[in-house]
Amino acid sequence: MPAPTHISVIGGGLSGLSSAYHLSRRFPTAKVTLLEQSPRLGGWVHSERVHVQDDKGNEAGILLERGPRTLRPNSKAVLELINLLELQRSLLVVPKTAAAARTRFLHIPGTRGLTALPSSVTSLLATPLGRAIALAGAREPLRSYPSAIRLAAEDGDESLHEFLSTRLGPELARVLGSALVHGIYAADSKLLSVRAAFPSLWGLAEDGRGSILRGVLSRILKSRSPEPSANDYDLGEVPRIMQTASIFSFEEGMTAFAAALEKAVIEHPNTEILKNDKVDVVQKDTADGDVTIRTQSGRIVSASHLVSAMPLPALHTLLERSSLPSLPHLTANPTSSVIVVNVVFPPTPPGQPIHPTGFGYLIPRDQDWNASVLGTVFDACALGGQDTYPSVDAPKFTKMTMMIRAEPSAPPVTQDAVLAYLTEHLAPAHPLPRPVYFSANIMHECIPTPIVGHVQRMKELRNAVWREWGERLDVIGAGVGGVSPIHPTGFGYLIPRDQDWNASVLGTVFDACALGGQDTYPSVDAPKFTKMTMMIRAEPSAPPVTQDAVLAYLTEHLAPAHPLPRPVYFSANIMHECIPTPIVGHVQRMKELRNAVWREWGERLDVIGAGVGGVSVGDCIEQGRQVGRAWDH
Ligand SMILES: Cc1cc2nc3c(=O)[nH]c(=O)nc-3n(C[C@H](O)[C@H](O)[C@H](O)COP(=O)(O)OP(=O)(O)OC[C@H]3O[C@@H](n4cnc5c(N)ncnc54)[C@H](O)[C@@H]3O)c2cc1C
Structure with missing residues (x-):
């Protein structure tokens, strides 16, 4: 298949x-076109700075998020982008020791106030919830x-x-x-796939023959981490900055991240947005397999590859609109709609905080499995550093974000309704002040x-994409899932005979896992x-072993998360x-052969080799070592 010329x-x-x-x-000579339907890039990322003032004349520029607000340092792909886009200086890192990282709360429906989730062994035994978790x-x-x-079954x-x-x-x-x-997917835990959403929990249970704790123990004993090697990513100094980080964002919010990516894309000479x-x-052009894209304004873009x-x-x-064959499972998952409520309260007198220090609280389903408000993030604790004040010691405003399930039957989300929710959840010692925003x-x-x-469905989708489009289409995004390495780590795989x-x-040997150390690179972290x-x-009747045939075999065997890239080297030798x-x-x-050799040749002939004493290199060397032993006496 041709190398990409226009993606x-x-x-x-x-x-x-x-x-x-x-x-x-990766393809510096190919043209890359990014097409977006809305006037701005970033998708759900949406930060905005609002100017607020209270009736005492205090003012501030408060950074609010309507979409994602914090990231975790466990994604090497994100850390790599921070390094490549040189965003180190605009990071806002929340250390693991900060209360905003350590302290999280639950609001149990039907009660007033918050319950702290245990963050240490002593706090585990301090509350009824903690004791229930410990037991x-x-x-x-x-x-x-x-x-x-x-757990081990493929599906x-x-x-x-x-x-x-x-x-x-x-x-x-x-x-x-x-x-x-509720905190991550705004969804129902009775529907959510544990394997897709929490693969590390699934992996631990797999290692622990069902038990998560046994899995943790077995990993500690084997000192094994399932993480891909950090060497695969260009991380620079970022891991050092993130060593103590629990979560992080950017001084100008998540929009800064999207904007830096946009700038880097547009600065590349061969890209357009x-x-x-x-x-x-x-439309797929049947002659050469190229793709033609038509936009709503009538623009035509042709491409050799599509993402x-x-x-x-x-x-x-x-x-469907393009009259192209459909792909399986594109509409299999439901999608949550949420109402994101940003509230800013004016500075309060000393000793009367609006909420306790912590990351925020989540609200579980009630006994009847209902949910309306999903939780609230205390943004001021983790992300207060994003806000600008006239002076360092100016009184601080309190920003928070409440997430509410958006349902057609739900009552309108007014400021008064949100204040009533917050009063029930926080059970404040003093009535909450009127928000300034x-x-x-x-x-x-x-x-x-x-x-x-x-x-399993995403595997089937990838196989269908491969069958229908080959390398011409890649399907990614939040609905698909995390990326996987090209193959799992291990020695390789063997293929048994089929039913007939x-x-x-x-079979295939994953040489890079066992023998990657043989390869030379310009630098250690290349x-x-x-x-x-x-x-x-x-076999004489077998079809020729071409690169495409091997790629098709590998795609079937490995079911990779993304189409396999074009190999940079390929050889097939019979x-x-x-x-x-x-x-x-x-x-x-072989006994009879040796006896016959002895009868016919006495000591004058010895017959050794793979056909006699075993095919492994060890067997052959051992036979070479034994030969002539009988000659010294
Ligand atoms: C409220 C909220 C809070 C979140 N909080 C966090 C968080 O704190 N931390 C975290 O890690 N994650 C968080 N997430 C999840 C994360 O933000 C998303 O998973 C991620 O941004 C999705 O990115 P995406 O590019 O896959 O999809 P999207 O952002 O949905 O982008 C898809 C893009 O495709 C465009 N598009 C669609 N159809 C067409 C078409 N026909 N032509 C051209 N363009 C088209 C859309 O306009 C859109 O811009 C949050 C999500 C939400 C909604």
């Missing part, structure tokens, strides 16, 4: 922006997990609620699991929920290539009659 990326959210950035670096945690490794076998999966219920009991699963899911123009139709970085349902609609914005279908079976006892590809060796039975097979009766026959 079009549809969707200018963080997925599309980062793919346009990386593609323009369930102590029992967890002792339980038996008859369903553990499902094994269950909902987070089911997973936690089995390990911690249904009540804790409701309280902790549903609150956690087309905003405010929705992609309307995509869909828009929500999966939008891709579904686009294919209030906004409630509905985010329609903003967070896709990967429901049970998502990982046929075999063609015998990005690493991936080498592997596939063995195929050489080894005629290279491995003798010691068939049944071999040992006895």
Whole structure:
């Protein structure tokens, strides 16, 4: 297949922006076009600075977020972008020791006030919730997990609620699991796939034969981390800056991140960004496989390769409108809509804070599994450093963000309604003051929920994309899931005979894992290539072993998260009659051979080699070592 000459990326959210950035670096001579339907890039990223003033004349410039607000330092891809875009100086890092990182609360429906989630062993025993967690945690490794076998199955999966219920009991699963899911997906923990949304929990349970704690222990004993090697990323000094970080953002908010990506994309000589123009139709040119894109304004863009970085349902609609064959599972997941409420309170007298210090609180489902308000982030604690004041010691405003499930039947979200919610949740000692700023914005279908079976469905989607489009289309974005390395780490894989006892590809060795140390690179942290060796039975009737055929085999065997890149080296060599097979009766026959040699030749002839004493190099060397032993006496 031809190398990319013109790549079009549809969707200018963080997925599309980062793919346009990386593609323009990886293929410096190819043209890269990023197409976005709205007038601005960044997708759900939306920071804005508002000027606020109270009736005492205090004022400030408060940075508010309507979309994502904080990032975790565990994503090497994000850390790499911070390094490559030189954003180190604009970072706002919250250390692990800060109260904003350590202290998180729950508001239990039907009660007033907040319950602190345990953050240490002593705090674990201090509250009824902590003691319940400690007790369930102590029992967890002792339980038996008859369903553990499902963990290893290729299509094994269950909902987070089911997973936690089995390990911690249904009540804790409701309280902790549903609150956690509200904080990340604004969704229902009975629907969310644990394998897709919390792969590390799934991996620990897999290692611990069902138990998460046994999994943690086994990892500690084996000192094993499933993380990809940091060497694969160009991280510079960023890991050092992040060493003590719990979460982080940017002084000018998440928009600074999107803006830096946009600037880097546009500065590349071969890239263009087309905003405010929705992609309307995509056509495949049957002659050369190129793609023609038509936008709503009538623009025509042709491309050799296409990246869909828009929500999966939008891709579904686009294919339908384009009369192209549909792809499976694009509309399988529901998408949550939320109302994001930004509130700023005026400075309060000393000793009368609006809320306790901490990250914020989440609200679990009630006994009837209902949810309306999902939680509130105390932005002033973690991200107060984004706000500007006339002087260092000026009195500080309090900003917070409440998330509410957007449902057609829900009452309107007014300032008074939000104040009533906050009064119930925070149970403040003094009535809450009137906010100096209030906004409630509905985010329609903003967070896709990967429901049970998502990982398997995404494999099927990738296979269908590969069958239908080959390398010409890549589908990425929040609805698809995290990226995986090209192959899992390990020695490799073997392929058994099929039901009819046929075999063609015998297996593949992941040489880069075991033997990567043989390869030479210009520097220690240079990005690493991936080498592997596939063995195929050489038979006269077999089709020719071309690069495309091998790529198709690998795609089927590895089911990679993204289409495999074009190899930078490929060779296929036939080894005629290279491995003798010691068939049944071999040992006895070799005895008879040795006796015949002895009778015929005495000590004058010795017969050794792979066909006699074993095919491994060790067997052959051992035979070489033994030969002539009888000659010294
Ligand atoms: C309220 C909220 C809070 C969040 N908080 C956090 C957080 O604190 N931390 C965190 O890590 N994550 C958070 N997230 C999740 C994270 O922000 C998103 O998963 C991520 O931004 C999604 O990026 P994306 O590029 O995949 O999708 P999107 O941002 O949805 O981008 C897709 C883009 O495609 C464009 N598009 C669609 N159709 C077309 C078309 N036909 N032609 C051209 N363009 C098209 C859209 O306009 C859009 O710009 C939050 C999300 C929300 C909504």
